[in-house]
Amino acid sequence: MKSFDVVVIGAGPAGYIAAIRAAQLGLSVACVEQWKTPKGEYALGGTCLNVGCIPSKALLESSENYERVQHRFKAHGITASGVKFDLKTMLARKDSIVAKMTGGIAGLFKKNKVAWLQGHGKLLSGGTTWKLQAADEQVEAKNVIIATGSKARHLPGIPVDNKRVCDNEGALAFDSVPERLGVIGAGVIGLELGSVWRRLGSQVKVLEALPAFLGAADETVANEAWKIFTKTQGLDIELGVSITGASETKKGLSIQYNGSDMSSKTFDCDRLVVSVGRVPNTEDLGAENVGLRLDAKGFIEVDKNCRTALPRVYAIGDVVRGPMLAHKGEDEGVMVAEIIAGQHGHVNYDAIPWVIYTAPEIAWVGKTEQQLKSEGVAYKAGRFPFAYNGRALSREEPEGFIKILADAASDRILGVHSIGSLASELISEAVVAMEFGASSEDIARICHAHPSMSEVMREAALGVDKRSLNG
């Protein structure tokens, strides 16, 4: 039986990063991954690289470019007629990026001597070492890292076939642009995929069960996003609905639901995307074989260092508590690998950025204004719009703002919230600042390049003390 210092189950962003970091630290590592491409080849990278973050970004960029040519270039004095797009090329480009990225991990595994065990991984028994089933062989591990990720939650009565009714996987590979697209769930995935197909010509309707739009985001950001998406871009979003059923019609699907006023409504569409959250992958993991504890929702119970109750068994990423974000899982992977190697890895859960890749993008880190209010924290806010920024105007991207929330007494930054072009990139400065316990004055006193979008961050910081220079 092959024996390893560390066996990682799952090669998504959390798992593959944990495997590489453990190997860097001199441990012998194997990583079990069962993912297969539509062509039937084993692939690394998990949901993120195969049917999540990366392919969705590829289609968002392509569809955004199409939208720019059609609508935004006019302001620059550029007009084009007969602009067309070829969906096949768009999808092929997406697929080639995915292939490049997942192939890259295979290369990294080879370079770092991580053994890639192709097939399903499962815990068999414990003791001084852990025994696992990995594909058709049994292996032994001193330490186990579970990084099995999550899968799309489906709705009862609306079976997903990934042809007509799709989750994230199918919605990234439509063979034609649906005339009418229904999206259930106005979360990150619903909004991003809804945006892609709206730009490519679909008439999109988004149904959301919650009464509030983007409840996790700061309210001012959510309100601004609501305005831009529904008024400026014409995305049809209905909140506070409850889905009662779906049936196939001759032309497509008919969705029955109750509106927020409890009136029963129907909505016809050609295709439907179900994006109502994700559930942890803990089935057939062998948890019962070794007494691994799961909580009521199926997540593996861990402490802040991602230790399970079993000795030398760790769990990271979407399969444990906390936001389902690839970078959160990656950081947990690094932490756990370092802990196994006898170091003192840790994750600062208070400084994890969130990003929604709509256009404009939404990004934030730290506490929202409504959180601070409910916790009774005294804070000051500084806000600055991109509309006053020279670079944003010359890029024809004047929408949105950055808002900084700082402690009223110590001026320590408690949260930074942004909606606007490149918000995903701009938020990094705020994350660094929060990681170092910076005050808003610290950012206000740092030189920012002119003209650049980043000046908005500084002006927002100055705004905390009501002394923005350009607004």
Place this chain on the structure above:
Amino acid sequence: MQGTGRDGRVTKGDVLAQAARPSSPPAASSPVPAQRQALQQPPPPIDVDELLSGRPEQRVPMSRLRQRVAERLVQSQSTAAILTTFNEVNMAPVMEMRKRYQERFEKEHGTRLGFMSFFVKAALHALKRYPVVNASIDGADIVYHGYFDIGVAVGSPRGLVVPILRDANRMSFAEIEKKIGDFGKRAQDGKLGIEELTGGTFSISNGGVFGSMLSTPIINPPQSAILGVHATKERAVVEAGQIVVRPMNYLALSYDHRIIDGREAVLFLVSIKEALEDPARLILEI
């Protein structure tokens, strides 16, 4: 001031909070010198029970003393070429002498006759024969000291301190015992002055009080050597072809090989061993 930023960095909030605090009188008007204060810091607030329930981590800033000790130890190991030679000594003669004279010694001098005075005397005896062990390096020069200031490592609640017996060669057994007793007491109370802790030409570390059997002590720069003495335990040894039980103490001498050769180091330690096994040599200076 305590920093609350990453890795203890001082943030704007920390400075504002410090400024808002009423200025504490000792900082302004204490008659105690600054260095003394550093030694009087209360022990760090660690609650072991709390630390073991759950898996929390507790971050406690190093005291100034601890930081200084850490700095010196690292400096010692990175500059000197330290190695250690060992020997063993039969403590029976010293023990016999103590037993015989303890009562009269105490009556005469008002202090108990301990072992440390013997170790100090034996070390002085050897230092006089091998002056390079009492020397130190200054740049490209070797400085031979015409005095013997012996550091004696003493445990304190705030960590290890090494007060100095100045001109130890002019001290009697009783004076040495009294001085060491006084050092120990004042180390407990954190009342050793900085002037009592600096200088020194040679050190003795007695790990035996905690039960250590063998250790490789680390040199206290700019000194060039340190003697480690340990717990005395009954051991089976061979004398004249017979296995006999003897109270043995293992001696260790760590020395800076840059100026002390192996030959001198070994002979120095042998000289200590011989003096302890035959204390009459201390009087006769042979």
